[in-house]
Amino acid sequence: MSQVAxxxxxxxxxxxxxxxxxxxxxxxxxxxxxxxxxxxxxIIVIVGTLGGQLEGLFEQISTALPGGDEVDPG
Structure with missing residues (x-):
């Protein structure tokens, strides 16, 4: 919090x-x-609040895509 202050x-x-x-x-x-x-x-509050939800959404999308569960070697 000291960084914000x-x-x-x-x-x-x-x-x-x-x-x-x-x-x-x-x-x-x-x-x-x-x-x-x-x-x-x-902005800090919104990003903090929605950050986890967006991460979950992107994980669902990447899993639903063909080959989404594979790890990229590069």
């Missing part, structure tokens, strides 16, 4: 540096940082 802190610092000269737009930079952070969290 580090990512958010870096993202916040990057947004802060980019808009430092625009003091009146500081709130916008924070909003963009929060939005990007929430999107990143959503």
């Amino acid at each position: 580090t990512y958010f802190f870096t993202l916040y610092a990057l947004a802060g540096d980019r808009f430092e000269d625009r003091k009146d737009r500081g709130a916008t930079a924070v909003e963009y940082g929060l939005m990007v952070g929430l999107i990143a969290v959503a």
Whole structure:
């Protein structure tokens, strides 16, 4: 979880540096940082949740294909 926190802190610092000269737009930079952070969290949760299901689906498909149970030597 510390990697996620580090990512958010870096993202916040990057947004802060980019808009430092625009003091009146500081709130916008924070909003963009929060939005990007929430999107990143959503992607991580979705991939984590659906990852196992997708793996099972691909295993079913490969087993159903002719020669799907053979191991590729290369």
